[in-house]
Amino acid sequence: xxxxxxxxxxxxxxxxxxxxxxxxxxxxxxxxxxxxxxxxxxxxxxxxxxxxxxxxxxxxxxxxxxxxxxxxxxxxxxxxxxxxxxxxxxxxxxxxxxxxxxxxxxxxxxxxxxxxxxxxxxxxxxxxxxxxxxxxxxxxxxxxxxxxxxxxxxxxxxxxxxxxxxxxxxxxxxxxxxxxxxxxxxxxxxxxxxxxxxxxxxxxxxxxxxxxxxxxxxxxxxxxxxxxxxxxxxxxxxxxxxxxxxxxxxxxxxxxxxxxxxxxxxxxxxxxxxxxxxxxxxxxxxxxxxxxxxxxxxxxxxxxxxxxxxxxxxxxxxxxxxxxxxxxxxxxxxxxxxxxxxxxxxxxxxxxxxxxxxxxxxxxxxxxxxxxxxxxxxxxxxxxxxxxxxxxxxxxxxxxxxxxxxxxxxxxxxxxxxxxxxxxxxxxxxxxxxxxxxxxxxxxxxxxxxxxxxxxxxxxxxxxxxxxxxxxxxxxxxxxxxxxxxxxxxxxxxxxxxxxxxxxxxxxxx
Amino acid sequence: xxxxxxxxxxxxxxxxxxxxxxxxxxxxxxxxxxxxxxxxxxxxxxxxxxxxxxxxxxxxxxxxxxxxxxxxxxxxxxxxxxxxxxxxxxxxxxxxxxxxxxxxxxxxxxxxxxxxxxxxxxxxxxxxxxxxxxxxxxxxxxxxxxxxxxxxxxxxxxxxxxxxxxxxxxxxxxxxxxxxxxxxxxxxxxxxxxxxxxxxxxxxxxxxxxxxxxxxxxxxxxxxxxxxxxxxxxxxxxxxxxxxxxxxxxxxxxxxxxxxxxxxxxxxxxxx
Numbered sequence: 150x151x152x153x154x155x156x157x158x159x160x161x162x163x164x165x166x167x168x169x170x171x172x173x174x175x176x177x178x179x180x181x182x183x184x185x186x187x188x189x190x191x192x193x194x195x196x197x198x199x200x201x202x203x204x205x206x207x208x209x210x211x212x213x214x215x216x217x218x219x220x221x222x223x224x225x226x227x228x229x230x231x232x233x234x235x236x237x238x239x240x241x242x243x244x245x246x247x248x249x250x251x252x253x254x255x256x257x258x259x260x261x262x263x264x265x266x267x268x269x270x271x272x273x274x275x276x277x278x279x280x281x282x283x284x285x286x287x288x289x290x291x292x293x294x295x296x297x298x299x300x301x302x303x304x305x306x307x308x309x310x311x312x313x314x315x316x317x318x319x320x321x322x323x324x325x326x327x328x329x330x331x332x333x334x335x336x337x338x339x340x341x342x343x344x345x346x347x348x349x350x351x352x353x354x355x356x357x358x359x360x361x362x363x364x365x366x367x368x369x370x371x372x373x374x375x376x377x378x379x380x381x382x383x384x385x386x387x388x389x390x391x392x393x394x395x396x397x398x399x400x401x402x403x404x405x406x407x408x409x410x411x412x413x414x415x416x417x418x419x420x421x422x423x424x425x426x427x428x429x430x431x432x433x434x435x436x437x438x439x440x441x442x443x444x445x446x447x448x449x450x451x452x453x454x455x456x457x458x459x460x461x462x463x464x465x466x467x468x469x470x471x472x473x474x475x476x477x478x479x480x481x482x483x484x485x486x487x488x489x490x491x492x493x494x495x496x497x498x499x500x501x502x503x504x505x506x507x508x509x510x511x512x513x514x515x516x517x518x519x520x521x522x523x524x525x526x527x528x529x530x531x532x533x534x535x536x537x538x539x540x541x542x543x544x545x546x547x548x549x550x551x552x553x554x555x556x557x558x559x560x561x562x563x564x565x566x567x568x569x570x571x572x573x574x575x576x577x578x579x580x581x582x583x584x585x586x587x588x589x590x591x592x593x594x595x596x597x598x599x600x601x602x603x604x605x606x607x608x609x610x611x612x613x614x615x616x617x618x619x620x621x622x623x624x625x626x627x628x629x630x631x632x633x634x635x636x637x638x639x640x641x642x643x644x645x646x647x648x649x650x651x652x653x654x655x656x657x658x659x
Numbered sequence: 660x661x662x663x664x665x666x667x668x669x670x671x672x673x674x675x676x677x678x679x680x681x682x683x684x685x686x687x688x689x690x691x692x693x694x695x696x697x698x699x700x701x702x703x704x705x706x707x708x709x710x711x712x713x714x715x716x717x718x719x720x721x722x723x724x725x726x727x728x729x730x731x732x733x734x735x736x737x738x739x740x741x742x743x744x745x746x747x748x749x750x751x752x753x754x755x756x757x758x759x760x761x762x763x764x765x766x767x768x769x770x771x772x773x774x775x776x777x778x779x780x781x782x783x784x785x786x787x788x789x790x791x792x793x794x795x796x797x798x799x800x801x802x803x804x805x806x807x808x809x810x811x812x813x814x815x816x817x818x819x820x821x822x823x824x825x826x827x828x829x830x831x832x833x834x835x836x837x838x839x840x841x842x843x844x845x846x847x848x849x850x851x852x853x854x855x856x857x858x859x860x861x862x863x864x865x866x867x868x869x870x871x872x873x874x875x876x877x878x879x880x881x882x883x884x885x886x887x888x889x890x891x892x893x894x895x896x897x898x899x900x901x902x903x904x905x906x907x908x909x910x911x912x913x914x915x916x917x918x919x920x921x922x923x924x925x926x927x928x929x930x931x
Contacts, residue, residue, distance in 0.1 A: 179847040188851075488834045492851040530845065532838025532852070533707060535805035552747075555709025556754075575705055579713035582668065583720040585697040592672045607884055617846040621853065622881025625673065632666045632675035636694050640682075643693050 167254075167285045168461075168515050170499015174526040178493035187323050187494050194322050198485050201431025202540075209427065218420050220544040223476035226411050227466060233378040233411050234457065240381025244443020246453040254284035257458050261286060261370060261403055262293050264454050268401050270295070270367045276385060276392040277301030278372025279479055280405045280458055282314060282501040283514075286370065297370065298362050300391040302355050309336035315495030315503065318429050318481040323494055326351060359391060369395035369450070373406040374478070375421060376455075379414045382442040383455070386425060386435045393439050402441075402450035407458050409466075409475035421478065424542035429480035461514030470553055474510045476543040483537035483547060489530055498530065499523055505537035509550045517554070519561035520569060528554035570614065595627035602626030660690045660782070663730035665771065667740045667873070668700035674873040680900035681736045681774060684787060687900070695728035703743035706751060708840045715755045718748045722763050732781060733771040736896045738803025738871050739839075741773040746806060773803055774896055775812040775871060785815045790903040792822035796865035797895075798856070798879065800872040801834050813871055813895055820898060826863045830855070837878035853882045861888060871895045 170177060181187060206212055226233060238248040251257035265273055273290070275281065275297050287297040287308070299308040303321040307314050310332045314320030321329070330346040333354055339361070340354050371392065375384040383404055385392050396402060412421065426435040444453050465471040484490045484504030495503035500511040508527040517525040528551045537547040562572065581587045602608045608624040610616070618624060636643070662685055666678040682692050701721055705714035721744075725733060735741050745768040752761035778784050797817055803809045817825050836842070836852025856879055860868045868883070870876050873894055880892035 175845045175847070178845060182847045182851045488836065488852050489845075489848050492848050528709070529841065530848075532801065532834050532836060532841045532849075534801035534834035534838070536801075536832075536834070539805055549746075552706060552709070555707070556711040557709075559709040559711070571708070572710075575708060575710040575713050579705060579710070579716055582700040582702075583716035585699055585724075588668070588699040595672060609885065614843055617843040618881070620846060621850040621885065622842075622878060623884040624877070624881060625884075627673060628675050630675060632671040632678040633694070635675055635679060636682075640692075640694065 165285065165288065167283050167501045168511055168524075170496075170523055172499065173523045174493075174497055174499070174530045177497040177499060178489075178530070181494045181497045182492055184494075186325060186328075188492065190323055190325050191491055191494055194319065195485050195491050198319075198431055202428060202482060202485065205427045205431050205433055209423070215420055215424050216542055216544050219424055219478075219542055220476065222412065222417050222420065223543050224473075226413060227409070227472045227475055230408065230411065230466060233413060234408060236378040237376055237381060237411060238457075240379070241443055241453075241455050242381075244381050246381070246443040246455055249454060249456045251456055251458050251460070253460050254458075257284050257405055257456050257460070258286055258289040260454075260456050261405065262290060262295065264401070264403055265290065265295055265368050266293070268368055268452075270401075272296045272298060272362075272366060273368040273370050273403075274362055274366040274395045274399065275299050275301075275304070276369065276371035276395045277304050277320075277387065278370070278405065279317060279501065280372045280407050281370060283407075283460065284405070284458065286405070298359075298366075300359050300362065300395055301387070302352065302389060302391070305355055305359070306332060309333065313496060314501060316481060316484060317479050317502065317504070317506075318484075323496070359394075363391075363394040363398055366395070366399045368401045368403065369399040370403045370405065371395060373404050373410055374425065375412050375418060376406055376410055377412055377415050377418070380442060382415065382440050384418065385439045386422070387437045387439075388430060388432075388435055390437050393437050396439050396441060397449045400450055401452040401454075403454045403456065405456045405458055407460070408462055409477075425478055425480055428482040428540070428542040461516070464516065465510075465513040468513070470550060471509075471513050473545050474506070474513055474550060476545055477506050477510065478543060480542060482540040482542060483545075486536040486540045487531075488534060488536070489532065493530070498527060500527070505531060505547045505551075506545070509545075509547055509554060512554055512558075517558050517561055519565070520558065520571075522558075522561075525558040525561065528552075528558060589631075589633065592631050592633075595631075598624075598627040599629070661729065661731045662690050662692050662777070663725065663728050663733040664692055664694050665698065665701070665725070665733050665735040665740065665744075666694065667735055667737045669873050669877070670736060673877070674894065677736045677873050677894035677896050680894065680896040681734065684789075684896060684900040685734070687902070688782065688784065688787060690782075693728065693730055695724050695730070698724045701740050701743045701748065702751060703740060703747065704839055706743065706747045707838075711751055711754055714747075714751045715757075718751050718764065719757075719760060721748070722760060722767060725767050726763055731770070732777065733767070734774055734777045735771070736774050736871065736894060737873065738773050738800050738807050738809065739874060741771055741776075742802040742806035744768045744771050773807055773809060773871060774899075775803075775809050775816055776807065778899075779812040779815060786819035787816065787899050789819075789899045789901050790821040791898045791901045792824075793867050794824040794826060794863075794865045795867045795869055795893075795898065796826050796828040796860060796863040797831070798828055798835065798860070798868055798870040798875065799831055800870050800875045803871050804832060809871070816895070816899060817869070820901075821903070823898070826865050828863055828865075828868075829859045831859075833859075835875050835879050837875045839874070842878060849878075850882075853878060857882050857886070857888070860890060866890060867898075868892050869895050869898055 249260045290297045299305045306321040316322040326346040333340045373383045374386050426432045487505050490504040498507050502510050512524045533548045581591045606626045611619045670678040685692050702714040702717035748764040749761040835856040836849040842849045876892040883890050
C-alpha cells in the first residue's frame with residue numbers, strides 16, 4: 150500500500166497548525182490558570198460530567214471485562230491495520246462509495262475541496278468531527294470560497310466565536326451561557342434580538358439558524374466514530390440529531406476518518422457502543438446512532454466519499470508503545486478526570502487534541518524536535534497521577550506513555566553542544582545519586598539550607614529554578630541529621646548483615 | 660522477619676523522621692530492621708523527568724546495594740518510590756538493553772513493599788499499638804492509590820490508632836499537584852491543584868494531614884506553611900510509630916516549623 154508514508158505536511162506557520170500551538174504548555178497554562186471565568190466554567194462542567202460518568206460506569210457489572218475486550222479488539226486492529234483498511238475499502242466500494250487515501254492534512258483537504266467544487270456547492274454542513282479539526286478543513290475550504298457550517302451546537306459556538314475547541318467532546322466547555330448569548334447576538338445574523346442566556350432559548354435560536362442550513366445544504370462533511378471493515382459500514386454517535394440531519398439530507402456526503410477508527414466486525418460495535426456513551430457524556434446510550442453503508446438508491450446521500458486520513462498515524466503505529474494511543478475512541482473521559490486539564494483548559498495544549506490523550510497523541514502525530522519544540526512540553530503536562538489510565542475505556546496506559554515520550558523529548562535534545570539547565574542538573578544528579586559517598590557529601594551541603602531557613606525553620610525564597618517551588622510553597626529547614634547519619638549513630642551494629650536480636654542502640658540520646 | 664529499609668533519598672536528606680519512625684514501628688512489632696549500606700535513590704526523579712539514560716547508573720546502584728544485602732522483604736515509607744521500584748526500574752534497564760539488570764530489579768521488586776502493604780498484607784497487622792490523640796485527615800497519594808493499589812490499607816491502620824480523631828478528606832483521590840519535577844516545570848498548575856487540596860484539608864478542621872509519601876506532604880505542607888494555616892503534615896509512619904509512652908510526636912514540638920513537621924527528633928524517646 151503506497152499510502153503509509155505518514156509524515157505530516159509542512160504548514161505555513163505555527164499559528165494555524167491545529168496540532169501545534171505557538172507557546173510552550175507552561176506558558177499557556179499560566180495564563181489559563183489566572184482566567185477565573187475559565188476556571189469556573191471548567192470546574193462546574195467537569196465535576197458534573199465526572200459524577201455522571203462514575204454513576205453509569207458503576208452500574209455495569211462487567212465494566213472491566215468490557216474494557217479488556219475493547220482494548221483487545223483495538224490491539225488486533227492495530228496489528229493488522231493494512232489488511233483491515235483494504236477490506237474496508239473493498240466493502241465501501243462494493244456498496245457504491247468512493248474511498249480516498251490521504252497521507253497528510255494537505256492531501257485530505259485537497260480531496261475534500263475537489264469533491265465539493267465538483268458539486269458546484271459553495272456551502273457544506275458539518276457533523277462534529279475531530280479529524281476535520283485536526284486538518285484545519287474549515288479554514289482550507291474558506292480560502293477557496295466554500296463556507297463550512299458547523300452544526301454541532303458547541304462547535305457552532307466555537308465557530309461563531311472565531312475560537313478554537315478546548316475539549317474533544319464539549320468543544321465550547323470553556324464558555325459560559327452569558328458568553329454564548331453575546332456570541333450569538335454578535336455573529337448569528339438571524340438571532341432573535343430578545344435572546345436571553347437561558348440554555349433552552351439559546352438552543353432554540355441555534356436550532357432555527359441551523360434548520361435553514363440543513364434544508365439548503367447539498368454537501369455534508371462528517372467524521373466517523375467507527376468504520377466496520379467486514380461490512381463497509383460507517384457510524385456516528387451524537388446527542389443532538391444535527392449530525393443525522395447532515396448524514397441524511399444532502400446529496401453528497403464526505404466522511405474524513407483517521408485510519409485508526411476501524412473495527413473488524415459489525416458485532417464489535419456491541420462492545421464499543423456500550424463503553425463510548427458511558428465514558429463520554431455519562432449516558433447509558435447516546436440519543437442518536439447513525440449507521441450507513443455505501444449508497445442506498447432513493448434514500449439519503451447518493452454520492453458517498455470516504456477519506457482515510459493518515460497524518461502521522463503510521464508514525465505512531467510503527468512504535469510498539471506509541472501505537473496504543475491509536476486505540477483512542479475520543480470519549481474524553483481522560484480529559485474529564487485530569488486535574489491538569491481541569492486547571493489549564495484545552496487551549497493551553499495548543500493542539501485540537503488536549504488533555505492526557507492529547508499529550509501523548511499530539512507529539513506522536515507531529516513528532517518532537519527537542520525542548521525548543523512546544524509539543525515537547527506536552528508530555529510534561531501531567532503529574533502522572535494515573536486518573537486517566539483508570540478512566541480510559543480502552544485501557545490506554547497514558548502515564549507510562551507520557552514517561553516514554555518525556556524520554557524521547559530529552560533524547561531529541563541530546564545533540565545540543567551546550568546542555569540546557571535541566572540536562573546539566575539531571576546529569577549531575579545521576580552522578581551524585583549513583584554513589585553513596587557523593588550522595589552523603591551532597592547531603593552535607595544542606596547545612597546551607599539551614600542557614601537560609603534561619604530561626605523560622607522554613608525557607609520561603611530560593612533562586613531560579615527552585616523559585617518555582619518557593620513562589621507558592623515553603624520548604625522546611627533541612628534536618629540537623631540525615632537518616633543515614635542517625636542510623637550510624639543509633640544502630641552502629643547494622644552492617645547490612647544479620648544483627649543479634651538483642652542489638653539495642655547504646656548511642657541513642659534518650 | 661528481617662526487613663530491609665529503603666529509606667528513600669528524600670526521607671534520608673529532608674525527612675529522616677519518616678524513616679526513623681518506620682524503623683521504630685517495625686522494631687516495636689518485633690522485627691529486625693536493616694539498612695542496606697550505600698543506598699541512595701531509586702531513580703524515579705530521573706525517569707519521570709525523561710532522563711532515562713541518566714537513570715541507569717542510579718538504578719544499577721540501587722540494585723547492587725539491595726542485591727548484596729541479606730533480608731526477607733524490603734520496605735519504603737513511600738508509595739511512589741515503591742512504584743518506581745516495581746514499575747520503572749526494570750523498564751529503565753530493558754530500555755538500556757541490560758536484561759540481566761532488569762531481571763535482578765524485578766526479583767527485588769517482588770519483595771519490596773510500601774509500608775501499609777507490608778503491615779497489612781505481609782505482617783497481617785492493622786492494630787500496631789499506636790496512640791495519637793489528634794484530629795487527622797488522610798490524603799491517599801496517587802502512586803499508592805493508582806500504581807500500587809494500596810486501597811484503604813492506610814485507613815485500616817489509622818482507624819486502629821488509639822485516641823485519633825480521623826476525619827474523611829473531601830475529594831481525597833484528587834492529585835495534590837506535586838508530580839515531582841512537575842512542581843517546578845509547571846508551577847502554576849501545580850499551585851492551582853495544591854490550592855484545591857489545601858482547601859479540602861482545611862474544610863476537615865483537621866490539625867494534621869497525613870499520607871504515605873513525604874514528597875506529596877512536602878508540597879501540601881509547604882502550602883499550608885506558606886499560608887500559616889495552623890495545619891501541618893505528618894507521615895503515616897510517624898503516627899503509627901507514636902505510642903502513649905513515646906510523647907515524641909506531640910504537636911507542640913512542631914510550632915517552630917509552621918506547617919512543616921520536621922523536628923520529631925527534638926524529644927527522642929525510644930519505645931522499643
